[in-house]
Amino acid sequence: MKPILIVKNLTKKFKEQDVLNNLSFEVIEGEFFSLLGPSGVGKTTLLRIIAGLDRPNSGEIFIDGKLVCGANTFTGPEQRKIGLVFQEPSLFPHLTVFENVAFGLKGLKEQDKRKRVYELLSLVGLENKAKRFPSELSGGEYQRVSLARALAPYPKLLLLDEPFANLDKSLREELREEVKRIAKIKGMTTILVTHDQEEAFTLSDRIGILGPEGKLEQIGSPQEIYLKPQTLFVARFVGKANFLEGSVLGGKFYSALGVLNSVDLSTLEGQKVIMIIRPEDLIFCHDEKGEGVIREIRFQGSDVLVTIETNGGLRFIAHSRIRDFPYRVGDRVKLLLDRSYGTFLPVNE
């Protein structure tokens, strides 16, 4: 479990404003790591700093145990042994596919170079396009060649900057699978920058959520991120969620929906807290004396999205199975909170 990339206290300012705010994280050898966040939070900046294309204001970066960026050290991108696939078209338009993939291969014999280029082209399924020019490739082929070119020098670290963003949906999914397959075959340590949740969740071993003001909100496996969001931002940004305000007194959670005996709320004693409940964790049933009324029912194909309004005017959403769905708009229901299906976060005032 050797870390290939270590980032320590990285800060980047742009015109006095924090783009990246004191970030620290590690990426382990062979891991597929995604940086997920809304657009405009400095994800690409972070990737460019790791690649050596931009300089941070402070902080340290180690690649494979070597300090490449620190207070008095800066290694240029050409010496960092990384591969980068850009979002924009980046193949050299005047070179053939073969020459593009071979561009990063230095100090190899002509024969070995050939072998390597064809090895990578066959990995992406394009060995028959070696003599083409980039302008003669389709969008999917173009990014496949970009990937092959980045992988050709056998980099220590592969960086992907939203490489599928400019492709249409079906091609994006196809290429996504392919990237995952190739990364696993090569045992490649990969960092993907994306604003697409589905992309991050399907591909990654671990995800880092980058929030506004350039803070790293949470790092964890896709399940952890979804089920145990550590900040309100993460809860809001990833998937859908219900937010129930309340306070903790004597180990109990008091809210508009009643009192909940919880397992362990001792650290939050005496504080205002928010309980985060994913829609599929919110259970409800018919009850003439219940506090909620069903306001909207939306059939979404695989499940049903139900909007429930309480007497106090709070709105909740719940997912329900489509089979044996007995409810209608206007039905009175009771909401059942389950302490083990919620996450409690303190409210920062």
Place this chain on the structure above:
Amino acid sequence: MLLRSFSVICALGVAGLIATPLAFIIHSALTVDSTLWVRLYETRLKLLLLNTIKLLLGVGFLVSLFGVFWAWIFTRYEFWGRSIWQVILLLPYAIPGYVMAYAYSSLSSPNSPFKGLIDWVTNVFSLPSLYSFWGVALILSFINYPYVYLLARASLSQYNEVYEDVSRIYGLKGIRKFLQVDLRLAYPGIFAGLSLALMEVMSDFGTVSLLRYPTFTEAIYRQITGRFDPQGASALSLVLLLLTFFMLNLEQHFRGKIGVATINGKYRILSRKRVSLLGNIFLTILLLGFIFFSFFLPVGVLLYWASKSFSQELFDGQIVRYVLNTLLVSSAGALLASLFAFPIAYTVVRYSGPLRSLLYNLGTLGYSLPGPVIALSLLLFLKNISPYLIGSLLVVPLAYVIRFLPVAFHSQVASLSSVSCVLEEAGATLGANSFRIFRQILLPLMAPGFFTGFILVLVDSIKELPATLMLRPLAFDTLAVRVYTNAVESLWEHASVPALLMVFAGLVPVWFLIKMAYLNERRR
């Protein structure tokens, strides 16, 4: 990155090289004492300013008329031979002003076989003499109207058919619609072209000199060659520079506005109206007349004198030497200008700092420096630095570099902007150092722009007259110098062959113009 810092340093060096000689003129002009200024104003400045303003107004009116009229016709109407005419219409741009002045003045000279005819026509229509304000204005308008025409055309052809519908809904028709809709949309292009044309007028030396219409350039030339008075010449130069700087700023102001009024998204290009039979006949006569006086007549006159020079065996092997001389200094100038322009172009395209606009201004400065001013600045500069270089072969190309650097600069900027900086970054992440990125990525991709710039500077240098005239080594004659010196002496036959060669060279940029202007339109 290394490449970036290196180019910034080089760019600053080049900028210094261009700015230093200028500083000498300004310094020399500012140390002129007030009594000299007063005397200059009384004896020369008043007349020069008046003449210049008159010329600017006259040429400004004519180039706007020609340029906007033809741009309007070609973007809105479909008529006989339209696609051929739009190529022919740019031919006058190939003729240097002094060549056209020479052709026309030779036509009415005492030893011209057409003198009788010309005099008769002049009398019948009571035309003003060629050696007058109107002669100069007309010739300068013929060769400079393409600036207005091309930029106005580019603006007018961006016209969206939606405007036509909107005008109809609001009941705008005829001349009111033309003024309130079409011209309102196209005016930045028209004014940018007008500023360029007028800048050329202020820089012109050969035409006004041959037709004896004193302006600043001519006066500076006399001040230097006649009575070697660098102080007076500097003072005149400073006034001229203020005028041309103003014009350059105007041009950039309007250029920035081009395209502001275009609608993003869906575009309906206006379909051209078919012209009636009568209209076709009228347009054809108009076009024939225009192109006859602006191109075929002067070139025909040159051919006539050239044929005489063959029959009189005046045409000797010397011409080869003039061609070689011309190519030597011009290609040296073009090569140096291309090399010097590169760091400035690269910095301007890739760098975004306070330096950027400074370098951009220095890159385009040469446009506003008339040849005599550059010659004077180099003379003053060398006098103070290394006097023995004055009159050496090195100085002429240097003048070309300063004057025509913007030409190379613009074509390099255009090609560099199309090379995404992502390509350089991709190269870096693949382990290539700055030198390799430059050699294997940047250079091959911007080669066309580099080459175009080189050729355009080459042709401009071949046509350049005043700086060559003032800075050349003794008895070192180029084609331009031959045309001018012979035309001054009324040796029409001697001037003809060099003049024709120059018109041929001038066709090269016309070809580039046609390719750029019309291909872009078709692509849209």
